[in-house]
Every structure is written in structure tokens, then in C-alpha cells.
Amino acid sequence: MCGIVGYTGNLNAIRVGLEALKRLEYRGYDSSGVAYLDKEKNIQVIKSQGKIRKLEEKIDKINPYSNTAIFHTRWATHGEPSDINAHPHIDCKKILALVHNGIIENYREIKENLKDNHKFISKTDTEVLAHFLEENLNKEKLETKNILKALKLLVESVKGSYALNIIFKDLDKTIFFARKDSPLCIGIGEDENFLASDVTAFLPYTKKVIFLDDFEIGYLTPQKIYIYHVKTGKEFLLESGKIIKNTLNKKIENIPWDVSQAQKGGFKHFMLKEIFEQPKALEDTFLGQKEVLENLVERLKLPSLIVFSACGTSYHASLIGKIYLEKFSNLPCICEYASELRYSKFPYPKDALFIFISQSGETADTLAALREAKKRGFKTLAITNVLGSTISREADYVLYTYAGPEISVASTKAFSTQVLSLYSLAYYLGKKNGLNLNYKSHFSKVFTLIEKLRNFLENSENLKNIQEISKWLASFKNTLYIGRYYNYPLALEGALKLKEISYIHAEGYAAGEMKHGPIALIDENFPVIALATKDSYLEKLKGNIEEIKARKGKVVILSDEENLKSYGDFFIKVDYLEDLTCLLNILPLQLLAYYTADFLGYDVDQPRNLAKSVTVE
């Protein structure tokens, strides 16, 4: 939640930073702002409520130039979205400006201590940090050494989460930073450096990155990067491309992502592009994980229980993972929402393996649950899409998905690649557990899957059919998705997709639960999407469909069985591919949500009230 960017170099920081900020807009989009140093090295701030384009309009009018700027795009926590609450925030004397991603938990206490000498103008928690630094720099000269001292004090005094970029009056081409529990990384360029919440911001300029860890503070100039760990006193210094000091043991990583992956590439929305990227994302994931998985499973001890934990779409992937692991590995599994697990008593066997799934690798609840599990001595495995993300660095083991950057708030290709990763993991764990599994047939199906997905997407009749159903679906206020076995988690995921981008109330249900309540809702104004593919207790599901029809409910049937056409009002034909059918079924569900939201004219990639990475609790 919230995206921050900092740039210092020889280019116009305002334009470079603004473009970088746009690539982070998925992290929050209720207001945005920039602070920069003008020719006289004074701080100037431009902010605007609304999307980044509003900020851009203001910038265009002034057309400022600077070599150093910090930016913010906001997802409001404290204080409503407004120009005043938008970041950057400044101190009373305007000696500094800062942008912040995270939540300052003890901001009231800090404010109370400062209130006699400082004037607060916003309702945010962030503003107290600007005044805190001002107060602690009061009698000091504005130079690096003193600023680092004040930053150290800030880290020691402030409770909560923060990624901070800070600029100071008169300190040209220098950006200070601090991080705890919110992502922040440094992009290393040639005679220019970047700070950002994630790497997509600076991908067009550099793929060389340093991920910052908790309690790290420091500064960068176009030629220099200095990092200091507040707790250990260890340091890192890079000057003119050379590492001068590295007691911190920081690594410079190379991001394998391509800049074109973070662009729309001719598609109307990122979501549509990402749906269409799924065959490639699955292929990359399958091939990319092959060796890693063998090695990973070799190092893992077979547990007596697997505890999956995740949020949202990633949680739905874990429900399918549970089926795979129980079926192919013969290992019992449970799935817990990370937001629940983190506060639970962890009453699990000592040898339980915890698998945390997160596209971003930054979700606050998932990270907190992971930390709790580790604290209690459990082994942890992270399945994540983002190299160097906090979850990937903190888990004992990591398995990356190779979906490439996922920009749309609604997760699509990340889900498919997570499910495929679990399918592969289940095979290797099964082998280790002594099950007689046929590698060739298990994995050759993956290539059939990829081909079938490509065929589905290339068939314009499929797309036309789903568009027509979407148009019809858009006129309803409520809808229900039902399915059994693999199709139950898919029902949950299909419903989540529809509600988050089209704002139509949608619920996913295990079809067998219909009679225990939801059937009361059914009438001619309540459409049901029935996921009715073979092997998912189809005969039972047919019974559920009959019961809905008997109550005048309208039904969209998604099935591989042509003869089910007559059962419903609409029909979506999918292929059947045994245990991988769920990865074929997800495609029309994602498209249905996409076209419905687009037909209703909503901002598909940036739905209201949401943000891509939920880095606050």
C-alpha cells in the first residue's frame, strides 16, 4: 500500500520520477505528490488528490526541473484522501520533505511530545516524522552525519512500519532513507540512483538492485550509496560503481524481468494482458522451477502436516494446493488465512511445514504469520513471485513463480503460477514420500495445459461468448459461484475476481452447501455460475443445477461436457485435463470478471478502495 520513489542523477528527476511513480500506481491511487529541490536548493512540493494524472496536470503547468526528487502515491490509512493529507510532508521550517509507506503506530504520542513547538497541518501519522526529524536536527548543521544521527534516533523511537525517502534543503543530489516492515529497494544506475517500493519503478533504467532490510538507514547520491544498520552498526558503501565497505554483507541482485512486462503492450488494461500472458507465465514457471524443486524437496524433511497460509487469491491457490498435496504426496494439509493464523496458538506438530504463498512477498498479514511460525521454531517455505521480497528473504526456503510483474490489482497470472507450483511440489514431495508417480505423464500434461490455454485465448468465439455473458451479468446486483472439489476454490476465486473489479456482490460456495442456506437467495434475479467439469462430482453438481433451475434461478454453466448445455441459460465450453482442469477453468472466470467490469466502465486495473500490495494490517 502506497508507492514511493526517489531519483537523483543528471536527468530531470521530476519527469523520471513521475514515470516511475506511474509504474507503482497499483500500490495506491487516492492521491500523490512530489518534493524536489529548486535552483536555490529550496524544497518545493506539489500534491494532488486523485490519480497520478491529476498530479501530472499540476506538474505540467509549472514544468519544474530538478536533479533530485521524491514521490508518493497514496492508499489512505490515517486521514482521508486530500491535497493536505497527500505526501510529501514537510516540517515547520521547510528544511525537509519526506514520503512514507507504512503506519506509525505511536504517532499520537510523538505528536503530543512535539505539539508545543510544532504546527501540524495534516491528519496523517506520517507528518509527525517530519517534525520529529526537524526537532532533532534543530541545533545541528544540516549535514550527512547529523542527519544520519537523527534518522537513527527516529528508528529507535518510532513504532510501526515505514519505508521513508527524505530530502533536505541545501543538500543537493542526496536522498536519505530508512526502512522497517515496508518494502524499499535501491536501483543502481550509472551516475544516477533510485529508491522505490519495488523494482518495476526503475526497470527501464536499471536491473541492478539492493534490497533494504529492517532497521537500515542511509543515503544516496548519483555516485554513492551508503547503508547503515541501526541495530548492528554494520555498513555498506558503494562509490562510483565500486564496493568500498560491506560489513553488512549486502548483495547486488540482477532482476530478470523485462521492462516490456511492466507495460500494457497494446492491451486495454494490465489485467487483460496478464490473463493473456498466462500460458507463457506457466511455461516459464514450470521450466524455471524444475531443478530448484528437486533440490528444495531434497533439503526438506517430510512433515507430518503442511500448514498453508496466505491472503486473498493466494489463499485460494493454497486450497487447490491442499488437494494436490493430499492426493499426490499423501501429506495432510490445512489452509489458514494469514490474518487468522498470525493470532492463533499454532497448535501444530513440531515438524509441521508452513507454506506461505504471496505474489508480492510483502503482504503484511502473511509476513506476520511467517514471522510467528518462525518464532515458534517451525520450518517455513515461501512461494512468491517477487525476487528479494521480504517474505522470500525471511522464509527458510523459497520457491519463486515466474509470472513476471503483475501490475493489475486483480491477481490472475500469479494465481495460475502458484497453482502450478503446488502441482509440481506435490509431485516431488510424493516421490520423496515413496509414492509411485509417473514423472512423464504427470509433467507432460503441463505442456498440454499450456497449449490448451493458448488455444482457448486464440479462439475469438470463446471471447465473444464470454463478452456476451458478461454484458448480461453486468445487469445483476448479486451472483453466486458454485463448485465442488477443485472447482470449489475456483468458485471462491471467480467470485473474488468479479466483486473486486465490477463491484457486483459475488459469493463462492461449495455446491454441497447450497441447501444449507444460499439456496434461499435464488430467484430469477440471482444468477449462478456453476463450475461443472468432470471429476468434480459432476452428477452431484447436476443435481444442484436442477435445484437452482426449479427456483427460476439463471445459470451459467462452465463445463467440458457439451450435453450440459441444455441445463443452463449460458454455456462456457472448457477442455478437460484431469487434475489440471482447474487451470483451464480459471481463464473464463477471469475473463468474465474482466469483461463485466470493463462493460460497466470501471477502472479495471485500479478498483476502488484496493491496492496491489497490502503492506498494512
Ligand code: M6R
Ligand atoms: O501479494 P499477495 O499474493 O500476498 O496478495 C494477497 C492478496 O492481497 C491478493 O491476492 C488480493 O486478494 C488480490 N487483489 C486478488 O485479486
